[in-house]
Amino acid sequence: MTRALLSAIVLLLAVSSARAEELTLDGQFTQGGLVFGKTLPGATASLDGEALRVTPDGRFIFGFGRDHAPRATLTVTVPGGAVITRELEVAQRAYDIQRIDGIKKDYVSPPEEVLARIRADAAAAAEARTADRPESDFDSGFIWPATGPISGVYGSQRILNGEPRQPHYGVDVAGPVGTPVMAPANGVVTLAHPDMYFSGATLIIDHGHRLSSSFLHLEEILVQVGQRVKQGEVVALMGKSGRVTGPHLDWRMNWRGERIDPALLVPPMPKSE
Known part of the structure; x- marks a missing residue:
């Protein structure tokens, strides 16, 4: 050479x-x-x-x-x-799609009298996710906010009476009402709504750079808007508020306008003893 x-x-x-x-x-x-x-x-x-x-x-x-x-x-x-x-x-994923026919129309579509409330709920949640803080609270890493059987997964979707519904954008963790819900990472509370039509008591924590976690169907919210929280801090109690069939935590994550799969950021769910 x-x-x-x-x-x-x-x-x-x-x-x-x-x-x-x-x-x-x-x-x-x-x-x-x-x-x-x-x-x-x-x-x-x-x-x-x-x-x-x-x-x-x-x-x-x-x-x-x-x-x-x-x-x-x-x-x-x-x-x-x-x-x-x-x-x-970007790897493409296959999602669980369920087709269900013969459902009453009132169940598939909300009544006209609650549409204004639904739009107001959506606007409040969207506004809470516009926070663009420079702090990188996501540096703490992520943990499960609650542990228990996983009863719903990211990306799944139902087609009711031939009409596609919104995909499920979170991961559902089942558990009894009152189960503590912890902050999965450091952050600041941007929404603490006691009763939304679909999601019931709803909490949003911003982790910086427009990355946020949302917690739906809560029994009680223990923090308030503007409060800084630490990873592992109990911020709410699991419930069954809103339109649900049983108690569970629906944990969702957003980065800007994109829906993120929370399960990809945490270790496998610990097995129940």
Whole structure:
């Protein structure tokens, strides 16, 4: 091997190593997945042309919704102007689809007199998720907010009388009324609603960078809007409020307008003793 060729190889390895340090990604590259990125301080980043919030030390997050396309483009511009482009492959998932016919219309569609209430509930929840705090409370990592049998999974959907309904965007954990519900990560409370039509007592905790957790069908909310909470802190009690058939916790997560699968961020559910 000539000295010139050896020098070229060493230079190539050095450039590759430097480039690897400029951008690292960790997370679930799948529909419903959340990805944690790390780049150089002072860098900027965008996903499919939409700017991402980047911390001063170069950390950022992004996620993929339930029906995200098979590909996405991440662009990072590091100090000095160099541009790194990553074409990301997003794994496509198969969801549990149930078809049920012969259901009474009043059960499938809510009565006209409650539509205004439903719209007001949706607006309040959407407003609570617009918080765009620079704090990266998600650095705490995530734990299950409650433990118990999983009775519903992310992405499942029912087709009632031939009409597709909204997919289920969370993970359901069954348990008795009054079971403590813990904050899965650090954050700030942005919604504490005592009684929404569909979701009953509803709590939303913002984890920073427009990543949030929602907790539905609660019996009681123990925190208030603006309160900072720590991972593992009891924030509510499990219930059966709203339109449900039994007591459980419906845990959902949003990153911006994308619905994230919470089960992808936590270890397997501990087995009951």
